Amino acid sequence: MFAMRIEPAKVNGRVIDCAWITGAGKGIGRAVALRLAKSGVKVAVSARTAADLESLAQEAELFGGRILPVALDVTDAAALEEAADHIEAALGPIDLAIFNAGSHKEMDPASFDTAIFRELMDLNFMGTVNGIQAVIDRFRDRRRGQIAVVASIAGYRGLPTAAAYGATKAALINMCEALEPDLRRMGIGITLINPGFVRTPLTDQNDFPMPFLMEVDAAAERITRGLAKGRFEVTFPKRFTWLLKIVRCLPYWLYLPLVRWSTRR
Ligand SMILES: NC(=O)c1ccc[n+]([C@@H]2O[C@H](COP(=O)([O-])OP(=O)(O)OC[C@H]3O[C@@H](n4cnc5c(N)ncnc54)[C@H](OP(=O)(O)O)[C@@H]3O)[C@@H](O)[C@H]2O)c1
Structure with missing residues (x-):
């Protein structure tokens, strides 16, 4: 089936030609890759499962889009460096690199497990750091x-069962805030994307209510629109994220009893 082309993708008002997205085999990354390809961007896509990337490239071919599969594991820093060389040789200079690969695992304090912390830090945090190293x-x-x-908005404040996941996302938020001024002086932009709940293979596993759950194409649209506007933070859906931004400002004496009450069993 032929999909309609959409307007050219921009970052901070400037039309872009080449993008690289990690974690693009499924979910949010895949939807953003397709959206960018539909707007005429050459897109390199990375994840571990090569078959997902191949099917994505084939899907893009149907509407004349160009997607280059580059299978890798983001915990392998050398693989990301090699990939950046390979992508630029094949597609030209990367204008936009979206480090999206990540996962979630619940952390039950009753079975406190350092392995979960290490795994999620390696993937969510160091996987992103490795990506930045490859392009900076x-x-x-x-x-x-x-x-x-x-x-993620899960990085705004600590939430029960998300001690490991939330910590990785809080670390990313803090890192982006810390990097922005220096990167800007070097002529490099940085955008922090903090989604609320989005329907993907990752959240399909959740057995708890997900307020304001958003469809993945709508999330991809918010991300590309936010990038075009050149905002530092792109967060959605607004009704949910503004609520959480208010909650983020609460003092501990109010925040912690509120969380205990809302997660009582
Ligand atoms: N969905 C939500 O509600 C939500 C909300 C807030 C933030 N986020 C964040 O958004 C990002 C994408 O989430 P999603 O829901 O789209 O997840 P998803 O559906 O599970 O897709 C994740 C993608 O990342 C890839 N990936 C996982 N581990 C990798 C590794 N070590 N190296 C390279 N690629 C890897 C996966 O492919 P392989 O397994 O084949 O490698 C897959 O293509 C994550 O960082 C997540 O924390 C999601």
């Missing part, structure tokens, strides 16, 4: 390039 020198040399980091 080339972006600095050109004084051009946009980094986008997919964190």
Whole structure:
């Protein structure tokens, strides 16, 4: 089936030609890759499962889009460096790198497990750091390039069962805030993407209510629109994220009893 082309993708008002997305085999990354390809961007896509990336490239071919599969594991820093070289040789300079690969595991304090912390830190946090390392020198040399980091509203404040996941996302948020001023001085942009709940293979596993659950195509649209506007933070759905931003400001004496009450069993 032929999908309609959409308007050219921009970052901070400027039309882009080449993007790289990690965690693009499924879910949010896949939807963003398709959206960018539909707007004429050449998109390199990474994840571990090569078959997902191949099917994505085939889907893009149907509407004349260009998607380059580059299978890798983001916990392997050297693989990301190699991938960046390979992508630029094949598609030209990367204008936008979206570090989106990530996962979630619940943490039950009754079976406190360091392995879960290590696994999620390696993937969600260090996987993103590895990606930034792979593009930062080339972006600095050109004084051009946009980094986008997919964190989560779960990083705003600590939430029960998300001690490991939330900590990785809080670390990403803090890292982006810390990097922004220096990157800007080097001519590099950074965007922090904090989604609420989005329907993907990851959230399909959740057995708890997910307020304001958003469809993945709508999430991809918010992400590309936010990037075009050049905002530092792209967060959605607004009704939910504004509520959480207010909750983020609460003092501990109010926040902690509120969380205990709302998660009582
Ligand atoms: N869905 C939500 O409600 C939601 C909300 C807030 C934030 N987020 C964040 O958004 C991002 C995407 O989430 P999603 O819901 O789209 O997840 P998803 O449906 O599980 O897709 C995750 C993608 O990441 C890839 N991936 C996982 N581990 C990887 C690794 N070590 N190296 C390379 N790729 C890897 C997976 O492919 P392989 O397994 O084949 O590698 C898959 O393509 C994550 O960072 C997540 O924390 C999601």
